[in-house]
Amino acid sequence: MDSSEPYFNPEIETLDRGELDALIEERVRYTAKYAAENSPFYKKWFEKQSIDPAEIKTHEDLLDLPIISGKTIRENQPPEMKEFMFKSVPWEDVFTVHETSGTSGTPKSFFLTWEDWERYSEKYARIFRSQGFGPGDRVVVCASYGMNVGANTMTLAARQLGMSIIPEGKCTFPLRVIESYRPTGIVGSVFKLLNLARRMRIEGIDPQESGVDKLVVGGEAFAEESRNYLSEIWGCPVYNTYGSTEGTMCGECSEVFGLHVPEDFVHLDIYDPHIGNYVPEGECGRVILSTLLPVGAKAGNLLLNYDTEDTTVVLTRKQCPCGRTHMKIMTPQREAETVWVGGAPFNRVDVEKGVFQRENMDYLTGEYEAFLYGDEDEGETILRVSIECENPDICDRDLIEENFIRAFLRYKPSLSRAYTEGTFKIVFNFTDPMGLELHRIKGRPKRLVDRR
């Protein structure tokens, strides 16, 4: 592959809107047919809804169908059922089996054929290409290999792009990896990459001189402020990606304004469960996704109208300055990371925004955790924010508190009112490095915990 080529699959990535929509409709029709014929769940589901799958002709027809959730998948697999009702190929076509680490009990099972892997890896190949990766790039993948498909998919994508992967799986790799292989890119989380930079500086390696010229962050939403800070520390762009075992793989291109959705492989609608309907373009709601299969293709698992429980906004369906025509969405946020105080929601990312105010970062490591306490009936809710200082003795606490409160309450009129009236309090706790509770808990750190 020519490294000056800006697209991985130019024909599809720059397809004009009319042709792209026609391709989507063709795949909607085929996917509905495939589902009805091969997925025990959908076969029954269509019968139960008295829907003839041949009636599903356009993506709008999908909107009339019921929405399914992670719960639906769990209820349609062992131990609830004898069979995996979503498995849509015979065992001889299943290449790998994956389980998503559900927060609630039984993990969801996913079955992938080799074709699924090829489609997944094409999605990542397009993303990497749109971020300027190509032949000769050497990328350390800090995302974990295993049940999670992300790291493996990126590794497969690298093969298609002619770039090299250093599959560390964790961000705690020895620093000789940086010095010996001079990687040009690293895939990790904001916090792991900040921590890696700190470790490098202690050893006398300047991240900006390390040869790394692109960072890819995936797996979770982050505040724009934390991206900017990470980018400043490493002296290079930081690109966001959003992927899941269900097959959404969206990524920011070099424009760094919204994530392109691979519309030929996955159809995405935005739904508001509170009003029980899809929202107009430009409004926030839940990401509802449907798999789109190329005509003639097989899938180990497919989903129609699947509620991801992540929220986003469609930014645009117009052609991006990068030339791609596929729609762009805002970084999805986890609904599980949103809490409500007195009828007003805020997300973990809002807390992060308060922490990562630029002036604060002269004193902080960036690590934080927040807890909600209190009882609205008793008229008091307390947000307790714990923040790690590089050195608590010289940390300007007043400045940090002021910056946090200003940034956190901005655009939140009812929370601001509650704060002024004293029914919503924000208290701070400053700790040493590694002083947070989350360092003592295994697994994905929970940074906003509702303890009410």
Ligand SMILES: [Zn+2]
């Ligand atoms: Zn673009």
